[in-house]
Amino acid sequence: MANPKYSDDVKTRVVQCLACFDPPSVVVKSIKADFGIDISAQAVETYDPNKVAGKRLSKRFRELFEATRKAFLEDTATIAISHRAVRLRALQRMAEKAETQGNMVLAASLMEQAAKEVGDSFTNRRALVGADGGPVEVRTLADFYGNIKPGAS
Structure with a gap:
């Protein structure tokens, strides 16, 4: 053929x-x-x-x-979903609908995704300087718990 x-x-x-x-x-x-x-x-x-x-x-x-x-x-500018505001609006609509339908697990998941979106979890941006242009503060578990001896209460 x-x-x-x-x-x-x-x-x-x-x-x-x-x-x-x-x-x-x-x-x-x-x-x-x-x-x-x-x-x-x-x-x-x-x-x-x-x-x-x-x-x-x-x-x-x-x-x-x-x-x-x-x-x-x-030219990713013409692709709506490439913009954070568009993604957040869509997540907002989905979360509201999930909550209205009583699907709290999905609503919570969508809220977590929105929080990650706002917090730059989906980017490769990293802070290279700390507050007021100073060094980035690095904290360890010892900073939180002090000098606790193993087995001590």
Whole structure:
């Protein structure tokens, strides 16, 4: 059976989706929804120059793939969830719904996640200086418990 011919619009969309790291299964659904065309995951892979199946991709689509990938990786500002405020608002909605439904375990988990989000747990930021520009205070267990002898009460 011969490979069906796809319009340039379909090919362009496939290449752009793949460049944005969409898996072939997602691309198949997207093409079906937007163009009403059935395309197989194997056919989709022929538009990814990083796959063996895409080694014969035309220069035009190879350049489109590279440009789209570069723009995608450089421009996270257009991805809503990349912003802390968006994530916190979503966590707020989820926690309120969980609490309303009586799911206190989920609500508590969502609150913990929000606290970690605000406390920079999900970043690699670390304090390199302490208060007023001084050294970072390092404390040990001995600072908390003093010189307690083992077995002493």
